[in-house]
Amino acid sequence: MIAATLGAPLVILDSTAPGQVLAAIDGDAEAGGLAQTALVVSSKSGSTVETDSALRAFEAAFGDLGIDPAERIVVVTDPGSPLHQSADAAGYRVFAADPTVGGRYSALTAFGLVPAGLAGIDLTELLDEAEATLLEVAIDDPRNPALVLAAAIAAGDPRQDKLGLISDGTHLQGLPDWIEQLVAESTGKQGTGILPVVLLPVSPELESRPADLRIVRFVDEADGDRLFEHHHGEILVSGSLGAQFIVWEYATAIAGRILGINPFDQPDVEAAKSATRALLDGAPDATPALFTENGIEVRTTDPSLAASGTVAGTLDALWQRLSPDGYVAIQAYVDRLASPQLAGLRELVAADSARPTTFGWGPRFLHSTGQFHKGGPAVGVFLQITESTDVDVEIPGRPFTFAQLIAAQAAGDAAVLAEHGRPVVTLTLTDAQADVLALFEAAQ
Structure with a gap:
């Protein structure tokens, strides 16, 4: 997000989809491809399977070009982590991050600053913005922006536990996605929490205005009377990138205190x-599809959801499991570079289900x-999208490939959701490019 906002070239690999790994x-190619690439490997624990797998793949790729990986790989991790130890042994440059700062609160630590700095960003202004804002959030004053924001998102009566996040003219790129992780992972526990829902300015939720959805609109200037006149009841947020990091991190921690949980x-x-590791170790056969329609294989954690024998009927059955305060979570375990249009499914499902809908790339x-x-609250229903693909990448030193890894991650999460009593429908696209159209038709 720092690089995107400040205009620096930086590619984030946050997927195990083999097509994305290859890309x-x-x-x-115009910038020189792998021969002109530096890799920043970031992991607090040093044992995250996605990070470890990507590192192994890049090490092999550098070696194939005759490039010493130690000349290209930089590691950011907690002091003494397994990654720190292995990186030292390999001769990699290591930046030790502050181990007392949680991962989702680490935008202004080495995890956020090292990649941005290597991409060519002058971090001075960003850090000055953050430092100035620290003075504002450290005071016990009703005007403290973190206190105001925390009260707005967590202390309403009645409380609205879904938070619609809309970028509407702001120059900050990707802020809602960053807040999504910060707020959801910090507050979603012990049966409570605040669910961020990333929206477009024309999303269905803005027409239906569910009673449990609070809107946060990010604008370049939040003080104008015109804005408040046209967005009554919304939280309008503006400010610099450094200020946003500080205010949202403090506000989220305070919101956790309001909710009575550890943020x-x-x-x-x-x-x-754990479920993913068990599946990779056991290598079980894939669960047979309940049926296939228009190239889309249908599986569910509750076979009664698929009783109609159609994709559209299965989706309708899933929506019928929604409580009045429920939500839909779409989980897309696919190559998002090859199928970016799949993100448009969120808008269709939100309209069809008439409930707040999240979309996440797995x-x-x-x-x-x-x-x-x-x-969090047990009111969600879950739609997984997976894909069959001939593209695959070996993971050196591991008995599984990237295709097997992402399949195990999807199946493992579905199993854990089922253990928690959450209904899950899994749709596998056997020809992703063609089947997306059939899926969109079924979701309308």
């Missing part, structure tokens, strides 16, 4: 990781809204 390794742990994230969302899905 990241190949790089931008700094993530007790339910490990469950999906496995990225497992580290953000994944905590809320398992630990």
Whole structure:
């Protein structure tokens, strides 16, 4: 987000989809491809399977070009982590991050600053903005912006536990996506929480205005009377990037206090990781599809959801499981570079289900809204989208490939959701480009 807002070239690999991994390794041909690529490997624990797998793939790719990986790989991790130890042994440059700062609160630590700095960004202004804002959020005053924001998102009466996030003219790129992880993973536990829902200025939720949805609109200037006149009841937010980092991190921590939970742990994230490891170790056969329609294979954690024998009927049955305060979570375990149009499914589902709908690219969302899905209120229904693909990438030193890894991550999360009593429908696109159209038709 820092690089996108400040105009620096930086590619984020946050997927195990083999097509995306290949694209990241190949790089931008006009910029010299892998031969002109530096890799920043970031992991607090040093044992995250996605990070470890990508590192192994890049090490092999550099070696194939005759490039010493130690000349191109930089590591950001906690001091003494397994990654720190292995990186030292390999001769990689290591930036040790502050181990007392949680991952989702680390935008202004080495995890956020090292990649941005290497991409060529002058970080002085960003840090000056953050430092100035620290003075504002540290005072016990009704005008403290973090206190005001925390009260607005967590202390309403009645409380609105879904937070619609809209970029509407702001120059800050990707801010709602960053807030999604920060708020969902910090608050979604012990049966409570705040669910961020990233919206467009024309999303269906802005027409239906569900009673449990609070709107946050990011604008370049939030003080104008015209804005307040046209957006009554919304939270209007503006400010510099450094200021946003500080205010939202403080506000989220305060919101956790208001909700009576610890905003700094993530007790339910490990469950999906454990389920993935078990599937990779056991290598079970894939669960047979209940039926296939227009190239879309249908599986569910509750076969009664698929009783209609059609994709449209199965989706309708899933929406019928929604409570009046429920939400739909779309989880897309696909190559988003090859199928970016799939993100448009969110708008169709929000209109068809008449409830707030989130969209997450897997496995990225497992580290953000994944905590809320398992630990938050038990009112969600879940639509997984997976794909069959001939593209695959070996993971050196591992007995599984990237295609097997992402499949295990999807199946593992579905199993954990089912254990928590959440209904899950999994639709597998056997020809992603063709089947997306059939899926869109079924969702309308």
